Amino acid sequence: MSKAKIKEVNELGTLVKIGSGIALAILLIPVFIVVLTGLNSGDHLTFPPKGISLRWIFAFFKSEEFLSAFLFSFGLALITMTLSTIFGTLAAIFITRFSFPGSQLLRALFLSPLILPGIVLGLALYIFYVSTDIGLARSYPGMVIAHMLVTMPYVIGTVSASLFNFDLNLEQAARSLGASPLTAFRKVTLPNISNGVMAGSVFAFIVSFGQFDVSLFMATPNNTPLPIALYWSLRYTFEPTAAAAGIFAIALVVISMLITSKLVNLQKFSGVKFD
Amino acid sequence: MEDIKDKNNFLRIFYTYRPVLLVLPALILFIIFFIIPVLSMFVLAFDKPVTGVLDLQGEWTLKSFLRIYNRSLYFNAAVTSVSLAALASLITLIIGYPLAYLIAKTENVTRNTFLMILVLCAMQLDMVIRLFGLMVLMGDNGLINGALMYFNIIEKPIGLMYNKLGVLVGLVQFSLPFMVLSLIGIIRGISPAVVEASRSLGATPNQAFWKIIIPLSMPGILAGTLLVFAISISSYIVPALMGGWKVMVMPLHVYQQIAEMGKWQFGSAIAVVLFCTSLLSVIVYQRVAIRIGGGRA
DSSP, rough: HHHHHHHHHSSSHHHHHHHHHHHHHHHHHHHHHHHHHHHHHSOOOOOOOOBBSSSHHHHHHHHHHHHHHHHHHHHHHHHHHHHHHHHHHHHHHHHHHHTTTHHHHHHHHHHHHGSSSHHHHHHHHHHHHHHTTSSOOOOOHHHHHHHHHHHHHHHHHHHHHHHHOOOHOOOOHHHHHOOOHHHHIIIIHHHHHHHHHHHHHHHHHHHHHTOOOTTTTTSSSSSSOOOHHHHHHHTTTOOOHHHHHHHHHHHHHHHHHHHHHHOOOGGOSSSOOOO | HHHHHHHHHHHHHHHHHTHEEEEEEHHHHIIIIIIHHHHHHHHHTOOOTTTOOSSSOBOOOOHHHHHHHHHHHHHHHHHHHHHHHHHHHHHHHHHHHHHHHHHHHHHHHHHHHHHHHHHHHHHOOOOOOHHHHHHHSSSTSSSSHHHHHHHTTTTSOOSSSSSSSHHHHHHHHHHHHHHHHHHHHHHHOOHHHHHHHHTTTTTTTTHHHHIIIIHHTHHHHHHHHHHHHHHHOSSSHHHHHHHHTOOOHHHHHHHHHIIOOOHHHHHHHHHHHHHHHHHHHHHHHHHHHHHHHHHOO
């Protein structure tokens, strides 16, 4: 079986390899260029490159604009991650444990922010905040709520997937041995789904950290996430300081995905949703 | 006595329906901050358009939608949005298929995980940062033009960016990981035995690929293409940066009408059109996805 597969790859090898090379180049070259720009010694990246220096990294640490945006995004992502993980995990438990008329609809509702255009969701929330005048327009809590909506589908998707794989009999065995529902859940179920919960929260963090669309209508000079700060600067110039900020964001994404690969089996991961 | 009975009743109801408490926080959040806002945006789109006024007029009209249809500025933006997204889906499919095939057929766990991490990193990295790299590459003073001029191949920079070409390249870069991830599962599901059988009956590797593997990956191809269409048509950041506001698409108009002109009703109407276009392709996508799931089980 596997021999046949290897043979197949070899036979179609060259074309597949060339095609994959092109795809990987398109995916990764822009990322490498950001790293190069952040590390180059000239005022901007030119061909041929001038040399390597850390001046832009230092400039980033002194930059009011980008450092504060980076830290803002980091804090926002942490808060979003915490809230989304709690809300999302509880909801996922409910959805997978109890089937009732409309449970599929409920599931679809929780996953729907994935498919709603981000700019449309941002606009809808902005209209709601402004028209209800409850102090959420262009506010920090308003932005956290927007980020929760777009990150919770990831938590719910990952946690539901790991709950589906969990054998409910184990929890029932604990119950029959006298454990209270809460104890049984805490001591038996939770350790078994904790990888899924953690993977979901890593995704929530990174999706919030890189979120542009829903932040667009929410940002103010005081509340500026990194993607928005980069966007405003990119409209006028290619600042290497921005690329230096990008290097740290890239590092964060790489670390997050390495953690995810340890937590869940990436080979089973297909499609954008997790189930 | 009555009190205790009532209390017991209350407790019984509480215990029966207690699990609902699990979903309640998320449900309340979604009802208040998702369903109501999206519905009010729809309501606003059908309200009488008055510049600078957000309050409900209560005069229902299709004026905003007729304006999108009648004014070439907005109608062309819709056409540009749809055609760029369609083209991006097609190109992404051609470029993404080989990579998806490679990942699906890589048996070595370490190598497979490594490739998956590369794709996921590319997908999860903030799009603005990826566009920064793309703009340094494709700008008038960028690396491609710089290299071509350095080797005296061209004298003046060629316009690679701030036009439709730039937007298209950006959209392909943006959506490629989604396409690859949509394809991997279905390609992995194709039984090697089927391919072996066709080979033993005399099919060349080429024939086996086009006559067996491609038709069997059709559900994934369809799903990936529709997904890429939906996310490409919704993208604000790619046309804003790679098109430099010279390639006007629907998401740019939404932002402009609301944030710069205060035309709440008209902006909402464009958003509704955008939403429905993307929803339509997502509904078809889910039909296809369900069929894939059913086929596998």
